[in-house]
Amino acid sequence: MDALVADGLRKEFGKVVAVRDVTFAVAPGQTLGLIGPNGAGKTTTMRMILGVLVPDGGRIVWQGRVVDASMRHRFGYLPEERGLYGRMDVREHVEYFARLHGLGDRDARRRADEWLERLDVAQYAARPCGELSKGNQQKVQIACAAVHAPELLVLDEPFSGLDPVNAEMLAGVVRELHARGTALVLSSHQMWQLEQLCDCYCIVSGGESRATGTLQELRRRIPVRVLRIDPVTDAVRSVLAGVAGARAVDSGDGVAFEVPVETDVGKLLRRLAPVAEIARFEALEPSLREIYLATVGESVA
Amino acid sequence: MNDVWIVCVAEVRRRLRSRAYQIGVVVGMLGIAVMIRLPAMLQARVAEDQTRIAIAGPPELTAPVASALRGTYTIVAVLGPRGRPTVQTLHRLHVTRLLALAPARRSFAATLYVSSTQNPNVASLQRDLGPLNLALTSNFPLETTRRLLAVPIAVVGVGDTFATPASATVAHALAFGLLFVLYLVVILNSQLTLNSVIEEKTNRIAELLVAAIDPLALLYGKIGAGTVLATVQLVAWLLAAMLSGVGLAEGSAMIHGGAALGGVLHDAIKPLVIPGFLFLLFLGLLQFSTMYAAIGSLVSRPEELGSIASALILPIFVAFVTAFVALDAPDTPFVVVASFVPLIAPFVMFVRIAVGATPLWQFLLSGTINLAFLAFVAIAAGRLYRVGMLLYGRPPSLRQIWSTIRG
Numbered sequence: 001m002d003a004l005v006a007d008g009l010r011k012e013f014g015k016v017v018a019v020r021d022v023t024f025a026v027a028p029g030q031t032l033g034l035i036g037p038n039g040a041g042k043t044t045t046m047r048m049i050l051g052v053l054v055p056d057g058g059r060i061v062w063q064g065r066v067v068d069a070s071m072r073h074r075f076g077y078l079p080e081e082r083g084l085y086g087r088m089d090v091r092e093h094v095e096y097f098a099r100l101h102g103l104g105d106r107d108a109r110r111r112a113d114e115w116l117e118r119l120d121v122a123q124y125a126a127r128p129c130g131e132l133s134k135g136n137q138q139k140v141q142i143a144c145a146a147v148h149a150p151e152l153l154v155l156d157e158p159f160s161g162l163d164p165v166n167a168e169m170l171a172g173v174v175r176e177l178h179a180r181g182t183a184l185v186l187s188s189h190q191m192w193q194l195e196q197l198c199d200c201y202c203i204v205s206g207g208e209s210r211a212t213g214t215l216q217e218l219r220r221r222i223p224v225r226v227l228r229i230d231p232v233t234d235a236v237r238s239v240l241a242g243v244a245g246a247r248a249v250d251s252g253d254g255v256a257f258e259v260p261v262e263t264d265v266g267k268l269l270r271r272l273a274p275v276a277e278i279a280r281f282e283a284l285e286p287s288l289r290e291i292y293l294a295t296v297g298e299s300v301a
Numbered sequence: 302m303n304d305v306w307i308v309c310v311a312e313v314r315r316r317l318r319s320r321a322y323q324i325g326v327v328v329g330m331l332g333i334a335v336m337i338r339l340p341a342m343l344q345a346r347v348a349e350d351q352t353r354i355a356i357a358g359p360p361e362l363t364a365p366v367a368s369a370l371r372g373t374y375t376i377v378a379v380l381g382p383r384g385r386p387t388v389q390t391l392h393r394l395h396v397t398r399l400l401a402l403a404p405a406r407r408s409f410a411a412t413l414y415v416s417s418t419q420n421p422n423v424a425s426l427q428r429d430l431g432p433l434n435l436a437l438t439s440n441f442p443l444e445t446t447r448r449l450l451a452v453p454i455a456v457v458g459v460g461d462t463f464a465t466p467a468s469a470t471v472a473h474a475l476a477f478g479l480l481f482v483l484y485l486v487v488i489l490n491s492q493l494t495l496n497s498v499i500e501e502k503t504n505r506i507a508e509l510l511v512a513a514i515d516p517l518a519l520l521y522g523k524i525g526a527g528t529v530l531a532t533v534q535l536v537a538w539l540l541a542a543m544l545s546g547v548g549l550a551e552g553s554a555m556i557h558g559g560a561a562l563g564g565v566l567h568d569a570i571k572p573l574v575i576p577g578f579l580f581l582l583f584l585g586l587l588q589f590s591t592m593y594a595a596i597g598s599l600v601s602r603p604e605e606l607g608s609i610a611s612a613l614i615l616p617i618f619v620a621f622v623t624a625f626v627a628l629d630a631p632d633t634p635f636v637v638v639a640s641f642v643p644l645i646a647p648f649v650m651f652v653r654i655a656v657g658a659t660p661l662w663q664f665l666l667s668g669t670i671n672l673a674f675l676a677f678v679a680i681a682a683g684r685l686y687r688v689g690m691l692l693y694g695r696p697p698s699l700r701q702i703w704s705t706i707r708g
Contacts, residue, residue, distance in 0.1 A: 050512040052691065069515055077512040083504030087318050088311075099307045100513040144509065 003028040003063055003183045004049070004152060010057030011044050018044040020207035022058075026200070031174070031184040033194040035292055036204035042187045043080060045204065046154050049185065050077050062152065073102035076150030080157040082141045086130030091116065093129055094143045101148035108147075115143035119169065135166050142173060153177060155186040159193060171197060191289040201288065203295045210295045215288060222286045222294055224258040226251070227265070229272070230280035239272050256284075304514040308522025313529050316493055325489045326534050330541035336478065337545040351422050355394045357383050358402030362409045366402055369433040369443075373425070391416050400426070408437040462658045464568050469656075471569035476628060476655035482538055483582050483651060484621050490531040491589040494523055495613070498597035498686075499606065507690040516687040520594055521679075527590045528583060535582070577654045577664065584668070585647030588675050589617065592644075595682035598689030599702070616644040624648040631657025641667045643674035681706040 002025040011019040019041040026032045034042050047053040049060055051072050060067040062074075084093060091112050098108035116122040119139040124132055129140060138161070146153060155174070159167045174197050178184060188194050194201070201218060203211045211218055224245075229236055232248075232255045240246045245260040259268075265283045272278055286294070316322050352373065356363045357380040367376050377396050386399050391414070398421070399414045411430065415421050432447040439446070463469040501507045510519055593613060600606055623645055627636045631653045640650040640663070650667045653659040688705050 047508075047512075047691075052508060052512050072513060075512070077509060079505070079508045079512075081505040082509065083506045085315060085500070085504070085506065088315060092311075092314070096307070096311050097509070097513065100304065100510070 001028075001064060002026060002061075003030070004032075004185070005061040006045065006049065006058070007061065008058035009045060009048055009055050009060070011041075011048060011053060012056050017207055019048070019055075022202070022204060022207070022209045024200075024202035024209055024212045026183050026185060029178065029181040029183060030199040031178050031186065031197055033198035033201045033288075034185055034187040034204060035191070035194065035201055035288075036187075037296055040204045041207040042204055043156055046077075046156050046185065046187070049152075049154055050075055052077075073148070074151045076101070076145045076148065076153040078141060078145040078153075078155045078158055080160065084129040084137055084140060087128050089126055090121065090129055090132065090140055091125040093140060094147050097144040098147040101150070103148055111147050111149070112143070115147050116140075119143055119173075134161070135163060138162060138166060139169070142170060146173065146177065149180075150182060152183045152185070155184065157187055157189070159188050159190055167193070191287070191292060195288045203292055205296045211291070215291075218288070218291045218295075219286055220261075222291055223261050225261055225263070225265070226284040226286070227257045227259055227268075228254075228280060228282040228284060229257065229278065230254070231277075233276050235276040236272060236278075239268070239275060243268065304518035305522045305525060308514070308519055309525040309529065312497065312523050312526030316497065316526060316530055319493070319496075321489075321496070322493060322530060322534075325485075326537050329485060329489075329534065329538050333478075333482070333538050333541045334545040336481070337542060350397050351420075351425075353377050353396045353398075355380060355391075355396045355399040356402065357381065357386075357399060358409070359404065362402040362404065365433055365437075365443075366400070366409070366411075366430065370426075370429055373429050386414050388416055408434050462656070465565070467565045468568035471565055472571075472656050473628060475569060475574075476652050478542070479578055479655065480621075480624055480628075480648065480652060482535065482542075483578070483585065483648060484617070484624075486531050486535055486538075486582060487585045487589050487647070488617055489534070490527045490586055491593045491617075493530070494527045494590040495593040495597040495606075497523055498594050499600050499603060502598065502600060502690060503603060511687075511690055516690055517683045519690075520591075520683060520686045523594060524587065524590050528586060531582075531586050571654070573654050573661070573664065578651055580668065581647040581651045584671050584675065585620075585644075588644055588647070588671070588678055591675070591678045591682045595678075595685040595689065598686045620645040620648040624652045627652040628656060631659070637663070641670055643671050646671050 004026040006022055006024050009019050009022040010017070022041060022045050024032065024034075034045065036042050044053060048055045049067070051067060051069060062071055065071075088096070091109075094112035094115060095108045098111055099105070103111065113122065113125070116125050119142060121132075121136050121139045121143075124136060129137060132140065142158075145155070158170055158174075162170060171193065174184060174186070178197070184197075186194070186197070195215065200214050201212065202209050203218075211221055226249070227240075228251065229240075237248070240248070240257050240259075243259055243263060246263070247258050248255050249258050250256075259265075269278075269281055272281070352375055354370065354374045354376060355378040356367055356370075356376060358366075359382055363379045367379055370376060378394050382403070383401070386401075391397060391399060397416045401412045401414060403410045403412075411426075413421060413423060413426065432443060432450050435441065435446040435450065436443040441449075463472060501510065510516075596609060596613060597606075600609070623636065623639045627640070627649050630636060636649060636653065639645050640653050640659075642649075646667050650659075650664060654664055684705055685702065
């Protein structure tokens, strides 16, 4: 059974349809990357999952039950635009969010201390949040989102504004929570980061989910593969010309070839070997970025 | 309920640390102490100035006049006949008034030279010199003329408000002071609730909070915190008032013809006044802070607050001014009607029960109307708050606000 199911979500703001039809599922302990261009409806979808917004259509199911207010305590959230109470002490702040998520006083304090230690901000525990650097404030925000050990953690653009060190620290936290079995939904424009962290993806565009699945499943949607061959001689061009559907493309750092996904790459290499001196022959699987661009471009077209 | 409590506790801690609250409590305590002490100090000073007097004229007149005035006035100097004095002469004598006497047809003519004509207080001199004038003119003994001119007038209240003028004075003073306290507690704490909501919106914490708990729990937690802090503030202020008033009360233990202070207070403070004050204070506080919180949730940036500030201040200003009118005329039709109108009623009804002859049913009816209004405000504010806390960008139109309130 899937842990989280978003089924046909729809949300309108007056005449504007922010989310038209978003559907995806997250298995227990999996991390889902919610990808899409700005204004695609990612944040609205996340807000609906958390009960911040009420869907106008569709339903959200958590562990087999339609999500209601009583489940909010089990979820965690790190919104894209986030803040802190400037005058509240760091520890008190994290404790407050722990208590809001249903933890008792003692547990809240213990967990707050653990997270502050984990994120290397324990030395600032008694300082007002407003006195911390931006990077340390972001760490406190992460602690607030995760302090109650949520079963589901939703992270909206968690890496935006983070320096490489803090981004790596956050990625570590995400991996740790994933390892503990927390289901995660995160959005980001950093495709390479998502590829490292996510088990499955949902590509959203124009308020609709255009593609969902694991990277392998998404790759199957792309009908071509890219071959990098070096050097590209006339003989190489001549052999590739004989492959049905193959075409030369500019790969940015030279010429590459797109061939249909069903092309037998091994056989092609065996045909090339006798006629050309090949220094490099590489069959590339499409990256998440390429899949994303192809899917979103398709939907825009 | 637990969420409301958690928010309330955190909010109390947060606001206790805010400068606005700390300054409000301390300045309020000092202000109340000054308000109680200053009038008495000024009055003593003014009274001292007005009772110091110099007399000038022929000895056959200054002697009996000085004798007639002694007791009421401090005769600083008795001078011989002289012309119009300058203000420097008065300063040199350390007086603000000089009474110049001249013989005139079997009696005397008096001219009062004063350093300022603003409050010459001639009536008091006329009262004190009247028996002497009559004695000189009629040849009656001074004791007889004194007795003749002191017409005994007894003041007896025939309404059911206060038995004596002393009680009425105390009741008005108390109503005036408590009205100020009511006004300050309501406006300061409603403002703090508004600031807190705006801070959460502009800091973008709001989204995190409403993801964790119901926005209504957040709203009611804030209002609960405001009520707790208002109580703390009230206790501090009343304590300051009591400590400042101790000396004064002892000093004025006998008021107006020997009436005992205890009796006066007993008559001045009717049984409904204290519980009524507390009820109306919390009613006003809840009405205003709930309304302010809802309005604050519609503000995206602090600078937008300027455009709605007048809308926020207007009802409280109207309420305060109407309550002042009620101090002098608590039972006029306009004031009676105002004492039922939500937002205004907590102020006006309090003054009415403190100084007027307000029937209990009117108090109860006003309370019921205002509690019903509070329930409406709480529901409407909840709906606005739920939407407003996540609303950024252009402020909503009145039409959108109304449609949100209607649900």
